[in-house]
Amino acid sequence: MKRKKIMIVFTDLDRTLLRDDNTLSKGNFEALKKLKNKKIIIAVATGRNIFSAQRVLPDNLPIDFLIFSSGVGIINWKTKNIINENHLIKEEVKKTLKIFLKHKVDFMLHEPVPENHRFQYKRINKNNTDFKRRIKLYKLFANPIKHINQQASQFIAILKPGSDRKFEEIKNEINFLKVIRATSPLDHKSIWLEVFPNGVSKGHSAEWLCKRLGIEQIQTLSIGNDFNDIDLLEWTVKSYVVENSPQELKVKFEVVKSNEEDGFAEVVEKEFNFDS
Numbered sequence: 001m002k003r004k005k006i007m008i009v010f011t012d013l014d015r016t017l018l019r020d021d022n023t024l025s026k027g028n029f030e031a032l033k034k035l036k037n038k039k040i041i042i043a044v045a046t047g048r049n050i051f052s053a054q055r056v057l058p059d060n061l062p063i064d065f066l067i068f069s070s071g072v073g074i075i076n077w078k079t080k081n082i083i084n085e086n087h088l089i090k091e092e093v094k095k096t097l098k099i100f101l102k103h104k105v106d107f108m109l110h111e112p113v114p115e116n117h118r119f120q121y122k123r124i125n126k127n128n129t130d131f132k133r134r135i136k137l138y139k140l141f142a143n144p145i146k147h148i149n150q151q152a153s154q155f156i157a158i159l160k161p162g163s164d165r166k167f168e169e170i171k172n173e174i175n176f177l178k179v180i181r182a183t184s185p186l187d188h189k190s191i192w193l194e195v196f197p198n199g200v201s202k203g204h205s206a207e208w209l210c211k212r213l214g215i216e217q218i219q220t221l222s223i224g225n226d227f228n229d230i231d232l233l234e235w236t237v238k239s240y241v242v243e244n245s246p247q248e249l250k251v252k253f254e255v256v257k258s259n260e261e262d263g264f265a266e267v268v269e270k271e272f273n274f275d276s
Contacts, residue, residue: 006271007219009035010067010206010232013046013053014185015259016225016242022056027262029062035268036062043067043074043209045202047182047194047228049110049153050075051117070180070228071205072153072196073113084208085113086197087151092177094148096195099173100157103166105193106131107157109145116153120145130190131158137186155195158184163191182228183246194228203231223267225249225259240267 011017035042045067066075073085100107106128110119118141135142171179178200184190222236225245233239241253242263257263
């Protein structure tokens with residue numbers, strides 16, 4: 001039976017669509033334009049919040065939607081209206097905070113959407129360089145934790161490279177919320193343990209968006225590069241990872257060239273073959 005035409009493309013941002021220096025190559029930009037000209041919906045799905053994404057994405061980027069903070073919310077890129085958002089409630093925040101304190105990890109608690117680039121933090125380990133790097137990056141929006149609001153968007157705990165066992169221990173204890181693993185976009189080594197409301201992930205947001213647009217799952221495609229893309233890659237009918245992805249992902253999904261070699265454009269050419 002002939003496969004249905006792909007109607008929507010989901011792509012991760014950092015180290016997938018963008019090069020390592022956070023720029024968009026000419027090849028990938030042209031691939032986006034080709035999709036747009038053929039009326040294929042394009043959704044960027046990133047772990048970045050709105051503020052951070054807008055620092056690296058031009059306003060006229062030819063995309064339709066931005067799934068931000070790994071699925072906490074979705075923005076219509078043309079109008080910049082938030083069309084979906086999720087929050088942690090105060091009791092969930094308190095319970096999670098106790099677990100982090102027990103395990104003595106450094107963490108950040110982000111404000112609700114749309115101000116979720118602002119956060120409070122608790123630092124316990126003085127030699128956590130990746131944690132300090134993120135505090136410095138967001139110094140205008142970061143303060144030591146003093147109080148808990150009625151709502152929050154997410155937690156980010158930053159663990160040292162190789163802390164796989166600690167990640168799993170904490171994840172198992174926070175079984176009442178969605179826990180996602182991501183590789184640090186800053187040092188590309190540290191483990192970020194991100195805690196979201198239940199039902200939040202790039203995959204869940206993709207499903208929500210497709211239902212809103214009347215697009216069937218069989219008409220979906222995605223490309224990613226990291227652990228926080230797994231839900232998305234497993235949900236779409238066609239899924240790719242770039243060469244610079246962890247080996248665990250490369251054995252599960254079809255591999256294309258790296259983000260430095262226009263892997264996104266390769267997927268577009270392979271799937272749509274616009275020039276033929």
